[in-house]
Amino acid sequence: MKKVVVLAKVWVGVFLLSQLVYAELSTEQLDLVQKTLQESRSPKVFKKGYLVKFKDADRPYSVNEVLKKTGTPISMSPLSMDMMIKDLRSNPDVEYIEPNYYIEKLFPRQDYFKLIKDVDGLSQALSKARETDYSKEPRIKIAGKIPSELEIGDSFILNASRSYTLDDSEMTYRWVVSSSTEPASRTVSQTPVLSYKPKQRGTHRFTLTVSNDSFPDSGDMGGLKDLLKLIGGLQQRIYSEISFNVHVSEFETRIVADSEDPAIIYAQLGDVVQLNASLSRPHPKFVKRGILDHLWSIPDFGFFNLAAPYSQFRKFESTPYLPYVEFVPDALGGYVVMDQIRDEFGASQTAQVVVDVTKNENYKKLAYDANLSDELRESLYQHKIIKTFEAWKAADGMKKSQVVVAVIDTGVNFNHPDLNSNIWTNEKEAQGKTGVDDDSNGYVDDIHGWDFVHNDNSPFDDGHHGTHVAGIIGAVLENGGVVGVAPNVKIMPVKGLYGYGSGELLHLIDGIYYAADNGAHIINASWGGRMEELAESKALKEAILYAQNKGVLFVAASGNETLNNDQLPMMPASYDCDAIISVAATTASDDLAMFSNSGAQSVDVAAPGETIISTISWNPAEVSYESMSGTSMATPIVAGVAAFIKSLKPEITYKELKDIVLNSGDELRSLAGVTLTGRRVNLLKAVEALKQKMPHVQPKVEEKKPEVSASLVVM
Numbered sequence: 001m002k003k004v005v006v007l008a009k010v011w012v013g014v015f016l017l018s019q020l021v022y023a024e025l026s027t028e029q030l031d032l033v034q035k036t037l038q039e040s041r042s043p044k045v046f047k048k049g050y051l052v053k054f055k056d057a058d059r060p061y062s063v064n065e066v067l068k069k070t071g072t073p074i075s076m077s078p079l080s081m082d083m084m085i086k087d088l089r090s091n092p093d094v095e096y097i098e099p100n101y102y103i104e105k106l107f108p109r110q111d112y113f114k115l116i117k118d119v120d121g122l123s124q125a126l127s128k129a130r131e132t133d134y135s136k137e138p139r140i141k142i143a144g145k146i147p148s149e150l151e152i153g154d155s156f157i158l159n160a161s162r163s164y165t166l167d168d169s170e171m172t173y174r175w176v177v178s179s180s181t182e183p184a185s186r187t188v189s190q191t192p193v194l195s196y197k198p199k200q201r202g203t204h205r206f207t208l209t210v211s212n213d214s215f216p217d218s219g220d221m222g223g224l225k226d227l228l229k230l231i232g233g234l235q236q237r238i239y240s241e242i243s244f245n246v247h248v249s250e251f252e253t254r255i256v257a258d259s260e261d262p263a264i265i266y267a268q269l270g271d272v273v274q275l276n277a278s279l280s281r282p283h284p285k286f287v288k289r290g291i292l293d294h295l296w297s298i299p300d301f302g303f304f305n306l307a308a309p310y311s312q313f314r315k316f317e318s319t320p321y322l323p324y325v326e327f328v329p330d331a332l333g334g335y336v337v338m339d340q341i342r343d344e345f346g347a348s349q350t351a352q353v354v355v356d357v358t359k360n361e362n363y364k365k366l367a368y369d370a371n372l373s374d375e376l377r378e379s380l381y382q383h384k385i386i387k388t389f390e391a392w393k394a395a396d397g398m399k400k401s402q403v404v405v406a407v408i409d410t411g412v413n414f415n416h417p418d419l420n421s422n423i424w425t426n427e428k429e430a431q432g433k434t435g436v437d438d439d440s441n442g443y444v445d446d447i448h449g450w451d452f453v454h455n456d457n458s459p460f461d462d463g464h465h466g467t468h469v470a471g472i473i474g475a476v477l478e479n480g481g482v483v484g485v486a487p488n489v490k491i492m493p494v495k496g497l498y499g500y501g502s503g504e505l506l507h508l509i510d511g512i513y514y515a516a517d518n519g520a521h522i523i524n525a526s527w528g529g530r531m532e533e534l535a536e537s538k539a540l541k542e543a544i545l546y547a548q549n550k551g552v553l554f555v556a557a558s559g560n561e562t563l564n565n566d567q568l569p570m571m572p573a574s575y576d577c578d579a580i581i582s583v584a585a586t587t588a589s590d591d592l593a594m595f596s597n598s599g600a601q602s603v604d605v606a607a608p609g610e611t612i613i614s615t616i617s618w619n620p621a622e623v624s625y626e627s628m629s630g631t632s633m634a635t636p637i638v639a640g641v642a643a644f645i646k647s648l649k650p651e652i653t654y655k656e657l658k659d660i661v662l663n664s665g666d667e668l669r670s671l672a673g674v675t676l677t678g679r680r681v682n683l684l685k686a687v688e689a690l691k692q693k694m695p696h697v698q699p700k701v702e703e704k705k706p707e708v709s710a711s712l713v714v715m
């Protein structure tokens with residue numbers, strides 16, 4: 001089975017649309033809209049625990065690991081954790097302590113898409129605003145007492161009909177409610193009067209919006225409202241808003257699986273997941289019969305939901321109203337299972353649990369009956385631009401050594417038939433004993449890399465990003481499907497990111513040390529974070545320097561925010577390390593991609609990164625491909641170029657390699673002054689540049705058949 005999802009056409013439409021919208025805005029407004037888009041696209045960084053580096057240690061460890069090593073019990077209150085950190089700070093053996101950052105949205109494609117859509121709405125709102133004279137904002141006056149605490153059965157009435165506006169225009173009213181158990185807001189009244197009797201327990205949030213014109217208000221206004229607020233106070237002149245919370249006493253809800261009570265339940269494909277909410281208890285004040293009804297569901301959050309998007313399972317077949325359900329997950333992802341629990345008053349409350357289907361022992365053994373066609377090859381425009389096949393031909397007959405590229409990412413779908421034979425193997429472990437750390441590298445049975453998120457030997461991709469990146473670098477040549485820039489290299493899967501695209505610094509740092517210690521020549525880092533604290537992270541920088549000292553080249557994405565990294569550095573791409581190449585993205589017409597970051601000092605080189613088709617992983621039972629855009633996609637093209645060159649001259653240093661990759665490409669007008677080199681990589685020119693440095697090498701036919709041959713490809 002083959003599934004091809006081509007988003008290219010959609011993207012082109014979106015870009016045109018956004019340009020149209022921008023033409024409607026003044027320069028100041030445009031700046032503000034751009035800024036908002038950038039901020040919402042920027043990775044967000046939070047603290048999650050701490051990293052401790054002892055002076056005699058080779059690298060930092062998490063505080064939990066330190067506690068484990070010293071035999072201290074780990075279940076600590078936040079207070080005792082604070083004291084522990086204080087102690088460590090004053091410990092003379094400690095070199096430094098820094099937060100373990102959790103970086104959200106390392107490749108925020110979906111949000112980008114969504115906000116562009118909002119800009120379309122913004123254009124309409126602006127046109128409407130121009131035709132209307134808004135002189136005064138409405139003033140809200142509410143009669144009636146706003147309750148703070150309620151019980152089920154209580155009701156209240158509020159009246160806002162004495163609200164007024166000074167310009168005598170017609171007023172419209174909208175009462176909206178959301179609650180802690182039903183977060184999606186819904187309109188409950190479009191008159192000045194709200195009469196409400198809560199059926200849901202939990203905290204209810206009421207918002208009244210009073211407009212002096214029929215402002216195009218809808219439930220999907222979040223981002224648009226913010227943009228309007230930014231571009232010149234339109235919002236204040238259009239409507240006023242008031243919000244308050246009402247608390248309705250709750251009962252206890254609880255979903256358990258296997259008599260444990262975690263927020264996340266881990267399962268594998270093929271498992272029968274049994275969920276049990278029978279430990280939920282009615283509110284003590286309202287127990288008559290003590291019976292609760294249960295309504296189980298897996299809500300569909302729409303196209304942009306990351307939760308198991310390829311799953312067909314959306315409905316429970318089990319008897320309704322019972323506190324038990326079971327289901328068999330049919331695709332990878334996080335299944336958000338909800339149980340709407342009702343008491344005898346009809347008052348309801350929702351409990352939820354995430355069933356995380358990411359650990360797939362079954363799929364380690366999965367064999368595909370894949371018969372891939374060549375049709376996708378035509379759409380791989382990046383190879384035409386960087387002259388991949390001509391480069392292979394130019395290197396025909398040259399000896400090719402094995403080069404290992406570590407993909408530190410969401411993991412890799414190592415069963416994908418377009419990747420499987422190019423996955424790195426740790427031979428000592430492959431031929432060693434199960435359950436034994438045969439190569440004494442600290443990781444048991446790490447035959448094909450390591451998963452630092454779940455701390456096990458199965459770095460399977462429970463997202464899609466890492467698999468996409470891996471295919472761009474090294475998808476298999478001979479079997480149809482897509483093909484990578486350097487299909488003669490080995491991909492080392494290192495899972496350092498959660499499947500949904502966020503990551504913890506510690507897992508990424510662990511991944512860098514692992515890659516450097518286990519033979520990676522090149523690291524691909526299609527991720528990054530932006531924050532002053534991160535810029536000063538000794539731990540991350542030291543890890544990259546550690547890899548650099550082992551001769552590893554570190555290729556990093558410059559980011560997708562249309563920002564100048566010279567002013568706002570992106571980590572790790574902007575670190576001042578010799579081994580780092582920071583990559584911008586170009587389009588099929590060799591323009592800088594609209595989303596790509598740039599930087600005359602801090603962004604080195606560019607590669608195609610818009611609508612690149614490659615392998616994905618969503619449903620490991622299917623052989624799938626998808627088109628994606630981002631500097632995340634440009635980065636592996638550069639890593640692939642570097643890997644191919646390295647395979648021709650394995651003794652080349654990372655500095656020489658970087659020099660060739662950076663300075664052999666095509667100079668583009670679109671990149672002049674916005675990147676250090678002004679160049680987009682070109683594999684053919686890189687091969688020629690390498691040959692000039694190796695005048696003694698004459699192409700000769702090896703006894704062994706070359707692994708890569710351009711003649712196999714018909715383009």
Ligand code: CA
Nearest residue numbers: 437439441443
């Ligand atoms: Ca090992």
